[in-house]
Amino acid sequence: MLRLRSTTRQDTSRGVADEVRLHVELRAAELVRQGLDAESAAAEARALFARDERTLEHLYTAAMERDTHMRTQERLESLAHDFRYALRSLIHDPMLSAFIVVTLSLGVGANVAAFGLVDRLLLRGPAHVVDAERVQRLYGEVEFGRSGLHTSSYIPYSAYRQFRGLASFEQVGAYTVVEGVVGSGPAARRQRVGLVLGAFFPLLGVRPAVGRLYQDGEDAAVTGEQAILSYELWQSAYSGDAGVLGRTIRIDEVEHTIVGVTPPGFTGTEPRRVTVWQLGSSARAGTRNWNVVGRLRAGATAAQAGAQATAMHEPDASGPFAWFRDARIFAASLDRGQDGRLPLEATLARWLAAVTLIILLITFANVVNLLLVRVARRRRELAVRISLGSGRARVMRLIAAEGVLLAAASGAASLFVARIMDRVVLNALFAGEAGWTATLLDWRLLALTGGAALLTALCVGLVPAWQAGDPRMTIALKSSQRIAPASSGIRSVLTVVQAALSVALLVGAALFLRSLANVNAVDLGVDSDEVITAEAVLPSQGIARYIEMEREVYRTLEAAVRGTAGLQGAAIAIGLPLDGGSFSAAVHLPGSDSIPAMPGGGPHVSTVSAGYFDVIGTRITSGRAFTDADREGSEPVVIVNETMARVLWPGSDAVGRCMHISSTSSPCSRVVGVAQDVHRTGLREQPSFQYYIPLGQQRMFGGARLVLRPSRGTQVSWDELRRTILEAHPSVRAVEIRPLRESLAGEMRPLRLGTVTFGISSALALAVAVLGLYSLMSYLVAWRTHEIGVRTALGATRRSIVGLVLRSGLTLASAGAALGLLVALAAGRWLEPHLFETSAREPGVLITVAAAMLATAAVAGWLPARRAARISPSEALRAE
């Protein structure tokens, strides 16, 4: 049994005093009966009770301790009782409880994941960099006539040498990342290799996992080739063997002595993974561009560093770096990209965090709303409780306990949500490129989740409890009076706002989806999804000899891979489509001074082997493709694209015409075929002249690739291909295989990022809006029970009642949708550059989204509407 006892310290001491007084009086009376006079009996009784004051003090202390202990005990017991009761009542309404936990955990989880991202990209700085905000990267701002202001972190070596003396920097270093073949045999791969100068490692403050890192000045006095492994390479290639120091690793054909290993997750000052760190020797440094980083001296600012660098920078007017002459230098933190701006990921992360935070706040409001509806629906039960003497405080505590339980369940569930969301976001934003293999979640985020859960508990526990304890509510409960829902105006506004938010976000998601669909609809002129390419890395040598050797090696390789299981065809190409790395060579027509310039530049040329067009999937629209007979020594022939045929020989057939390649003095090349236009640079393509010459008839271009087409529906083993190619010719150092589609990754990225971020946030917003609408409608139905009953009594049909309730919901949803569309139209200007051939005002998208919102609203309003329709007049009146 529970007795609510609220004893204070005063109560306690008064109680003890009463007890003592009674005792002493009874004792004195006894002594009087034994014959003592009243006065000495009283004195004796007191003496018998306690010899001195200290004994009495002890007694009081014991009583205090007893009451404190028992108060705590009672509180715990009644708390446990409250929670048991709250749990029972939540289980009694499983749909509602599940709904609340799901939305809350989605809201909190998404926030935790979004904050994790912001934390990683913007707040925490690169892994293992000490006091990252003091480390600055230098940028050069250069005015390039037509193309305007150009900002880049690429700085010539000569400028780096000058900047080493910057007074604002304590230490200065530089790095650049190049591609190199790391390892030997089948394990050899093209990897990102970091070259470092100066105090790069010391200024970052990074400590080696094993061995040592390069010190300042080592690049000037380098002896022998050295390499520092990334932790990841150390683990995968050497299984973390500490004896790796002193062994060698082959980088671009040269053996390097391993001197150290960087700590796990270290990627320098950029997020992308670097496999090996080499020392940039002064001898080779002069031909490259470098990223210059420095650690600010105490008291120095980035602005000072920039100003000093601009002032000290001595123009080097000659040589390949003349463009840097008038550069204005500024320093910026490491979260900036190579172009000096925040990278798209960081901007999106910040944006995602803001949106999820708004959604979370709305979620709180909705859940509170829903719990208020519950309080309203349970007013009879609560009234009975209060009239049975439970006390308002007790009822408030019961309601608060429900909120706390919901918050605790949501907090636990949101950890799972955050984990999943974290995976999704990591994959979408970094797709295997990032060095951050580790999850974004750590103790800080756990603490954040805990904090959010606490906040949730406060919101969803206290507000309804306060409402339940509102005297007006109590009066209403007791007297069964109906009071108007005071804040229904605010609730309506809230519903409109969340409908608007979800519509705006849904429009964003739909636009990105539409863009992806448009991307898939683009005819690239090649089968980018099917074809893979293989690059065999060959030893470098003089250009003329290289081209010849490359041709011979690749012919051997092409023949060798033909037998590979699952491969339908193979060809050789120099100048691949889609990757933008094509060659240009002038074309002259007999009897014409010049040919027209095309917006897409060019004319672009590719050198291809026989069978190339079949393998890559480019249609020959007229004439013929190359055959094995078109090679070195045979008649010079050429295939042109449709644009070239149409523009150069309008109205007549291009086949059979003659053109001079490179110079007017070169022999006439005969056009033997016309091929469809092909995207050379990516998804967005301007019309350009493109032509093809047979392998062997070109002299200027190197950089061959094998173009391979697997048979439809079969899986070609890349390992087997790699082995076949490696074994086919002794010169092959390493083999790089990748899908042709990968060239589009750069352009697909913003689309994918946009789809994911808008997808996640709009799904969240929609879930939240549905909940909001549902709770509002339930609330209204609960409050209007009487009115609805009267309507039914007056002959309203169920249909008309459903219509009545649905209409009020749809009105709000429509207002929200309209507002959302306005927002979407206004924000479209900002979104459009990131879309692909999609207008941000596409009516189809806008109408579909608005319709979807209304349909969802109808579904959300359906349950409360049905509940309203089931209200019978007698029930409604009894409820009074």
Add this chain to the structure above:
Amino acid sequence: MAVIKGTLDALVLKALSWQPMHGFEVTRWLERQSGHRLALEDAALYQALYRLERRGLVEAEWGATEEGRRARFYELTPAGRRELRQATAHWLRYAQTLTDILTSGPRTR
């Protein structure tokens, strides 16, 4: 004769095992049962009562004496009853052991 340390609680529990009592009644009961042989400060008894109350062995409630005076009545809880049984059994064993030792004759070879 002084009360042996730690036994007062058991004595108080025993007193309350008959019926709920207020403090003075407990004192009087103990004095009568012991034939006034136990030397006990009254305050110590109240301390024992508070201690027992805190441990949940007795429960207290304000009520009125036969003469209509306000008094705090103490009642044994089920836990208190259990404790009394255990304390009694323990004390009997202990006393028996002590008695056996103290009353044994000189050792014989």
